[in-house]
Amino acid sequence: MDQINHQRYYDCDDCLFKTISCQYIQKEEFEKLRSKSVQLRYKKGEVILKQGAKSTHFLFLRKGIIKFNYEDENGKNLILSINKAPALIGGANLVNAEFNLFSVCAIEECEGCTIDVALLTRIALGNTLYLFKMLQFITDIFRSSIFNFISLAHKQVNGRIADILIFLSQNIYLSNSFVLSLSRQEFAEFAGCSKENVIHTLRKFHNEGLITLEGKKIVLNDTERLLKISKHG
Template sequence: MKTNILTNNSSWLSELALPNLTKDEIKTIEQASVRLTFKKSETILKQGGQSTHIAYLVQGIVKFNFENELGRNLILTVVSAPKILGGANLLYQHNNLFSIIAIEICEVILVESPVIVDLLKQNAHFSFTTLQLTSEMYKKTILNFVSLAFKHKEGRIADIMIYLAENVYHNNKFQLSLTRKELAEFAGCSSENLIMTLSRWNKEHIIHNNGKAFEIVDPDKLKLISRNC
């Protein structure tokens, strides 16, 4: 993990679409912020750790990972920059409910939670915009849980492939950052079931994949599987 000290650079706040901050409020946030570089597999926020910061993902892709008492992992969601991370810490100020882990090199700005909470109380526009951004991300997590609860494995795998193409890589062709094991954890199935399903879809020309390279060849067929399975 590499640290870079912020020096009066508020461009990331502009990218965050927060035009309602005053100059003094921007200065307050920057003084409570640090920019970090995380390598693949490094933990940005740790499950069970003290909830002291929220994070803004400037560059890269991360996974939200929950580990149960038996040591089994479930990937709640995967997001790409730019995104607010750890927004739940603004309202739930105890321990982190899940881990946020880099799945490729990530640039992250960590901001002390109490500073953001104080600004949320003082600036209604800032509060609304911040909560709107975090709510949109968590909505996708909830929809993934709905998929896990009501769909068979093929429907769940179809859902996550569509999600990755549309919301993470923004292209039907992409280099997958997740391992097959992580992909299975995201879909809530075994690695064996995932590999067999992807292999069959490859033969049926629904998805082509070669190692980490993926292409959704027939998105309509994949969406049909998502709806019907």
């Protein structure tokens, strides 16, 4: 057997997916899932799921930060959402099993394991509580991206960038001070504006004392005022 495909990075007993699953399904059934699953590691920038490809598996993201990326007809990228572990990636295809609507890429080193869609579906169909739990994972990601979009759709760039800073601080890095894993270009693809506009705006926030910029390191000094800018005051 090919050792590369069977490399173990962590013990499944420590994994949240096992913990949650075993609240609903039998250990033997979980073992079936596990036997079909492979642990994987992704470096920053690596593509986890490719837009347009047939999705044959989910990925349970155990560690790391990812982006959902949509590439349009002109090759322009749009980041739909940024999520951190734990998350079930690729679930949008559980119901309508077709091709991946978006790419998923690691923006920090990631760790997780593949999950066989066909098998998970079969198990979930026989256990509706488990099915609902899996669906919750999936709709959580949908919901978070919709609220990002609401911000995009009716705020100006100041407000959108303030929103993103607050989002990253409160939902991803869980601190007022963080090292941004996004390039300015990616930030712009998330904010729906040009990279120059991101740079100008971040600099303005820095000059006004709202944030402190030191290359990739960002400190939010005045979340209150950022919230006011977000609310378009």
